[in-house]
Amino acid sequence: MRMLVPAVGAWLAALVAVGLQTSFVVWLICIIVAGALTVWCVFSGQGGFTALLAISLGVAAFVSFSASISADQRRPDHLIEAASADRSVEIVARIDGLANATDRGPGQIRVEATLITLDGGALRVPATLFGQTKRDAVAIGSTVEATGRVLLTEPSDASSALFFADEPVTVTSPPPWYLAWADSMRRGFVDLCSDLPGDGGHLLPGLAVGDTSTVSLELDAAMKASSLSHLTAVSGANCAIVVAFAILLLGRMGAGRVLRVIAALVVLLAFVILVTPQSSVVRASVMASLALLVHLTGRPSGGVPVLAGSVILMLCVDPWYAYDAGFALSVLATAGLLLLTRPLAAVLGRVLPRGLAMVIAVPLAAQLACQPILILLSSTISVYGVAANILAAPAAPIGTVVGLIACLATPALPAVAMLLAWIAYLPSAWIAGVATVTSSLPIAQMPWIPGPFGAVVLAAATALACTLAMLPRWRSHWSGKALVGGLCICIGVYGGTVATPSLSQALSRPQDWIVAACDIGQGDALVLRAGGGVIMVDTGPDPALVSTCLDDLDIKTIDLLVLTHYDADHAGGVAGVVSRTDRVFVQAVHDEAGERTTRVLESAGIPVDVVTRGEHGTVGTIDFTVIWPESRELTGNAGSIVLSVTISDTRIVLLGDLGETEQAALLSRMSAHTDTDIVKVAHHGSPDQSAALYERLEASLAIISVGADNTYGHPNDETIDELRTAGSTVLRTDLRGMILISPGAPAYSVWSQKSVPDGAGG
Template sequence: MSAALTGAPASQPAAAPSRLDLRLALPALVGWLTAVVLVGVPGAAVGVGLAALLGTVAAVAVVRRGAAARRGRAARGRAVVAASIPSLVAVAVVAAAVALVAPSRMPPVLAAELERGATVAVVLELEQTVQPPRVDQRVTDPGFGGGASADALIVAMVPNVATVPSPAAGGAVATQNAGVVDPAAVAVRIPVRLLGLEVTERLPLGTRLEGRVRVIPLDAGDDRVALVRPVTGLEPIGVPPPLVAGADGLRAGFLALMAPFAGDGAALLPGLAIGDTTAVSDELDAAMKRSALSHLTAVSGANCAIVVGLVLGVGALARWPRPVRVGTALAALGGFVVLVTPEPSVVRAAVMAAVVLLALSSGRPARGLPVLGLAVLGIVVLDPWIAREYGFVLSVLATAALLVLAGPLTTLLGRWLPAPLALAVAVPLAAQLACQPVLILLAPEVPLSGVLANMLAAPAAPVATIVGMIACLLAPVIPPLAMLVAGIAWLPAAWIAGVARVCSQLPGALLPWPEGALGAVLLGALTAAALVAAGLPAAIGSARLRARFALAAVAALVITAGATAGAAALRGLGRPADWAVAQCDIGQGDAVLVRSAGQVALIDTGADPALLTHCLDSLGIERIDLLVLTHFDLDHAGGVPAVVGRVDHALVGPTGRPEDEAVVAALLGGGARVTPSGEHDHGRLGDYAWRMLGPPDHRGVEPGNDASLVLELRPGPGCPACPSVLALGDLGADAQRRLAAVHDLRPVDVVKVSHHGSPDQHLPLYTAVAAPLALIGVGADNTYGHPAPALLDALVADGTLVVRSDEHGLALIGPRDPATGALPLWVERGTVETGTVERGAVERGTVGGAG
């Protein structure tokens, strides 16, 4: 590490690089990879553990038997075997942890209920604080029936018999079977994702809720066992422990303190100071991600490091002994975790910050790798299912980069820059180099402005965090002073938000990159080549070899970036010009276009205006003749700002909230004619005739999913080959059943599947419409279980081809072939059930028409 990090005088020459101590790092890596594999197949854990244990015994025997060998091939072989023993032990321990934890994640009572597919009475304990929705939020969890979402634990559940809520304190769930009330419930600890929670008041972490839910299983390797959707109201029955409740009171007071402030600074400061991101808008969040500042949006290792650094600095000024400084810093870190809520992600960040603290306190940062290895292995053993979490992976990589790369990079950059500036550049650069290959799996782009943004934001982040925390602590004691201090903290928070917005919009701020594992491997290899070319580590190669690495790295960068951009251009050129129906790739949400005779209809707008703008621009759509907002949830109407001023006529579903009216007002302000719509409305779009099949009575329907506008488009004589379309909005199974009972549903060519493919479907409706093509607008890696496997199986069984925006990207459907009646299908990427559809291929897949 550099003098700047170790505390040595800057004038001293840099010491020779210390050799990395990998004795614990390698076993930790092996154990981590073991967990990554075994959590997906927990049934194999016992066998793997026994094999690793036998391997360990055999390796120890080999080492002891060959102890007399001092040199030669036998000695080298014994050394290799001896070096493998820690890794074998790590595999055995991790496998044992998976084998022990797996049964508690899927106890027999839960397995039985999942097999029955029925609802179950449970007691849930929140693992994070849940806030009521803001006034400007149309839905806090757009993917699953509205309401909020939160990580939670099922701490008690009962077999699937007639169930009544228990009035008893302590959260017992009472069951009633043949008139006998049994207050006993099965105690469990099952991690789940709670969806669709109706929140009218703040629910702190640790709150217990009781009610009946539907449980939807997730993949074995997911950190959550299942998704949980309430089917009755969930009633609070328990309060958090006093320490957690007291910290929540401080957080609530700080949020109230920030209410008079405005702008991005007011939205961002609660996240910087206490980890509350409820005020951060989608646009600001996207800007923070595009500028590589998302680690500042909420509590992360950087925030923990700021707290630790402040305490260490005060201790150094006061000349406290090193053990006192370290102990005080760890105590402050623990208090910070309690203040910002000990959610799993916060605890993980605190552990990583503590690792760095212990490593730096030793005075020899190279020792941090064994400490980091021990921390990683300990976390994975305690919770094997954390091994696959992106947050955990990024935390480990960023910490390792600080320990291994930041120092050498500071020394390297110090040849041309002043030491403080070299350090300011090296720290974010090291973190970005280590984390970016993994981030490619989340978004196939490289934020070139990330280092600049982090350099500009770095001086402001500690001020906003520390001063904001002081305001939080002062709020219940001296409110006027707390308001003044919060105003001071608002300034650096506003600066960070401004840096994010400016850097995210710089020309060339994002470099397109190949997606998926291939893109991650390519970027990782390119990063390694670049480090070698820069002389890191210095022991590798001569100057000539490093020059060759540099040339190879530059060539690979140019070729990869050019190929990515070129492939995108070719895909655009290969799109069929005569498409009639298009499904935009806008993440978790709906946005379907229908075009005929020069007129365009847009059914819903998705949640992100930027994504919708990209889709419309790529298809050359400038005007929207007919906009249909099926309902006002965020994933259907959040993208309206992208079309304000471009819409002639808008049909909207029932409104019921001020934010719904704000959407209508925005459309009216842009010159659109807005009409409340409902059953029996009809009209024309080019050669199409459209009609509304629901809701039955606009004025008498409660807004929400089941009040979605249901639009049917049928081709007229002017375009007999145009595909017919049925768009179901977000209707649930009961609403779909009523729709099928009221209307004579004829076959259509294309059905827009309801609610992103949620499991709440009336499958006979899809059989009745017999659509050869089904469109599902769904976000990649969404946490809602969309689309449901049972629905996909039913559609395939009916002979329907499923086109998903998460797997296929943009999808275009052309007019039916006059001779065969087949529908030409073009997808941006991926595969479909009828065979492979190459990127940019036109008419590689065709499906039969509906007649």
Template sequence: MGDLRLLLPAVATWVTAWCAVAASDAGLDPAIVAGSIWAAAAALLATVVVGRRCRRVIMVAAIGLVVLAAAGLAASSAAVQLDRRADSPLTAIAAAHTSANVVIEVVAAPRPMRAMWAQAGEPPSLRVDAQVVAVDGRTVTPVPVTTTLDPPARELSLGVRIAMTARVAALPGAEQSAFRLRPEGEAVIQGPPPAWLAWAVVPRADLADAATGLDGDGAALVPGLSIGDTTAVGAELDEAMRASSLSHLTAVSGANCAIVTAAAFGLAALCGARRSVRVAAALIALAGFIVLVTPQPSVVRAGAMAVAVLVAIASGRPGGGVAALAVAVIGLLAFDPWLARDYGFALSAAATAGLILLAGPLAGRLARVMPVPLAVGLAVPLAAQLACQPILVLLDPAIALYGVPANLLAAPAAPVGTVVGLVACLVLPVLPAVGAALVQVAWLPATWIALVAHGASSLPGGRLVWLPDAPGALLLAACTALVLVLVFATRSRTRAWAGVVLAVVLAVPVGISAGGPLVVGATRPGDWDLAACEVGQGDAMLVRVDEATALIDTGPDPAALDRCLGLLGISRIDLLVITHWDADHAGGAEAVIGRVDTVLHGPLDGDRSDRVLGPLGDAGAESVEVVAGDRGTLGDASWRIAWPRPDAAPGNDASVVLDLEASGYRAVFLGDLGEEAQAGLLRSTELGRADVVKVAHHGSADQSERIYQELAATVGLIGVGADNGYGHPTAQLLELLAASRTTVVRTDRSGTCTLTADGDGEFGLWCERSGVGARS
């Protein structure tokens, strides 16, 4: 199992890096945090000097010194880099809410923003991670930034420099990027990347082009399996890969790095090279591979481990897996402490640790009841899943029950697709015909993996809903530890105690979290079309069309919104509409970070909009500012933006008004428009009759009678809190709706409610508090 002594310093470094990068957000001075750790190390060193005759004191103090030294490196690195961010000229520009002329250098492969808006067939925008190298014509110390651009992915390759005018927003210290840039006008590529990076552009582009000529999802997976390029992977396939726990196959992993390094090392050995030459050849091949696939967190982790092993080989020492992983984690977190908060890096490290520590023992246990090859094949995905699942529930509070079988079925195809696709990538620029043939060969295992993903994700009962966030992760980690005790303990009494504790640990929180929703869910219709979430004094409305979901506003409270989404079984938001930036409409956005594909919003409002859009964008959501006339689709439904005008100032009267036309009904969501803005809306467009209206401003008195008469809706949804202090909804508004023969559904009295359209202008109504259906 290797040397476990470095695990404690690695864990301490990880925890320190996690906390240190957020020190400034908590009002702490990062330099003081780092200084405190080094002071503690100095105190321990003094203890060693004073107690040098006591062997036990020296041993404990030495371990503590290594732990504190590793933690101190991470804290010091965070302090230096946070200070560099604070001194950047972009800090003052962001504080003034102005724009700047910047030059950025791309540092990672661009990622597609899979938007469900705008015209069909348009290529998605690309999220680009970069570092700013010049501001307003002056060279500056590089700091990390993120932006969204529209050029083809091949034009945004690693090392390319781009000039643009952009609005600058500062991000929290805990974020990987220090600033978000929102381009104003066209971004101009200044020139190709340097030669040591430019060589990889052509092979990557040729592989993508060759795969495009093939059919089905296998064509989209070939570049992902080979070089981690997921640009062609659509939303449906991506969701299937996630649901079946196969998405790791499209991220370049340690296995890819190991194959390349071992191949180079072995080839040099066959040529009779000395050990130092073999190590050098492996390092050169590894560096070239990282450039080709771009430095993703999983690749960086695997590359650092490979370097640690190669250095150990060069020095004539054994390079154990545990020691190599620990050294890689400590070194990388000391270089870039923000990796401690990167899910890709965490999953990569956890999966590697699981394989090193658990795969062998699990295979031994399984071999007692099944053939050895099957035991080994099952132990590998099981070990990785056990190690990664506590992290995965932070991203999606559910357990993929078919993940291990799906990985077992995909396992024989993955290395074939990876190796053949990688060889094809390298051969295509030189021998196009041979490379194209190899791509066709790689298509076969890639297609098999796609079939497995779709098959596993479509099976019933594939998701076991779990507690969300940190409590869910800690609970699952505890359960995993207890299960391992049950499997590996040799004493029956130990296994009995572990079983009892496991039952208790599971029963209480799972019963509390699942009991209520199960009781309510037993009466809730499963085929609802619209829903009004009870989130207090605020709006959060859901629309579901086919398999696509839209959320209009998030209410004020993340916990309340999260409860509603769990109650209604919503784990992914294809389209999030933020009508405006007041807290009662945007304050709960934290609940959907990492779950959103596209955000539609009205005019930006400085820090208020940046606080909402920043975290959503960092988690992969594309933000699009919309105005009257913009159109798009949600599943088979179509929508248009009826308001605001292009020159609108942010506020209630610039609320985004969404007009949605679905099969069987039409719904209009009025945001917080006041009477004057409602009159302007009526002058600018012909609304006509709707089946559902989301009543403006929680039912305030500031309403246009004419707009509700024109809409003549069957149902009026009012998101409002009980005892809200504003008198919402007002008697005047309720009388107005009654005159329009609109049935009122209000969340303060009925809780979360759903509407199910029957296609004849009527709706089935279910409300949480009553628990009974009705006809409207």
């Protein structure tokens, strides 16, 4: 347990040194104090806590020194100059991760890479690359060239810069042979699984090798809501299975200890290459490697010191792991399993059979340890997470192991691989079903206090509850009273900070609203309501978030759903609204995202109409007219469906994601006098806008639906200035949360979920 002290010290040093950009100061303080304590221990002849503190400060000093050296390498002068000048640059980059599709348009990908050169100058900078190319073309280890603009990130971000390519990305060289085999094998397995039906086939590559490229947005949301997403993040259990298999196999063959350990390390390295070196994978592999090296000495290895050692080693090599959510969740989940499982099983064993108590204790320990970090990512607690993990537990190892064997067999024995894939498909489908069912149950997620304060409160409440529950039996009388008292305090804190504000907020909402902008992150989801009719325009990226918004607004039926285009930030949440929708307007299908979206709608039996300029109608007392696109040939952002809506005396224009060129074309077709009251600003307030269009509209209110702290730079400051120049009051969901607009005299009444401080610009 003493190893936890330097591990925590290393983590704190990394957080401070990286986050506050004070690595040299932290290093200097740690090295001075550690040196003084070491001298005192030597001359006094005493050790104990003082020696442990000296060692911890020495480790912290090493981490800070590493951060200091890396900080200069991560932000060279010519990178800073290129970002500040906002000019086009030419880069050469090495691909470091799997490419993911984005909502920026067809063929647009997002991938982690290392910038090797910038305008011919050598550098070595971790970056996130956004560009257009085939996802299969950019394999890990390949080299690419591109021209575009670079944007610096926050100092604590794993990527030092974001690069946005102006033209298609060019692959100049394939990955080296020692990486190419893994990419070929992984892609072959994904293709093999594509022949398997339903969500089970889509999920299997994630279970086996951590490739979630085929997992739908709906299934991904369900896995997160049910706390099962860790099953697709390859980590400790997978590495343990691989290492154990290698050691047992060689042991059967009579190999000695040294040969078994060396072979296990080689197999482990190959496994990491196959599943890609994500932070959770690296942590698990480092921990497994340390355990193997200890095993080489003939001594037993304890789980806690090996975990602490892996944390220290990784933070010394890369202090930016301290801010990586995947790394933190991986470490905390492992720590929870090592430290909490047996005590929790003992507590539960007082009222449950011993075997059942252990079954419940394992997922409960992991969830209790991880929940404070999960609150920072989403301010909700999964109510059925433990139950979902218990149900999925028997299937997960079978799907993982058999799926991995199927992947390995794919290149040489495709028929055998398909047979194994079908065997692994059954547990995979079971896990997908568990996720879907548990995430759709009532109150699947309980709201909690957002942000760091919420994480601290939850961690303190968890620690208090665990401590009281685990008190020795001879103090059970006082333990029971203390547990009840602690429970009452926790309920009081929850009621005062979460439930009461939520109830107060619900009671304060206006009942006569006609426009609602849902807070669904980086995306659009607007609701129009009048005369008993409801029109919804876009659904945002997350089915759970848009469904929650509609529940909050008490919207049971959507008479007309308009999907302006098929990008994930506008249509990704469609699964969350299909059960309420009667009719849908869409643009012409032009890509896989469109096919997937329309397939979801049609399978639900909802009429789907492709519409263009001139389509009009009435829903309740809402009169609407489609004023863009002019033809079915216009697709994507350029072909966004633009609505002109009239509710009594209120005129509303919703611009989808139209760019400046299309906005100018739309402007040329408008009458000279366009009395507009409310405008939904195009493309989340990006700089690609026509100031002349907004001047013509002269809207009183301009809604920008945008995610907080998004990486796209939305909304753009110049766009906000243009809107204000046009006489519009800007309303932003990233600052205000949900926005409700009601008619009033002489001006409209605006209600916001969050208060906006003066000068916040929203």
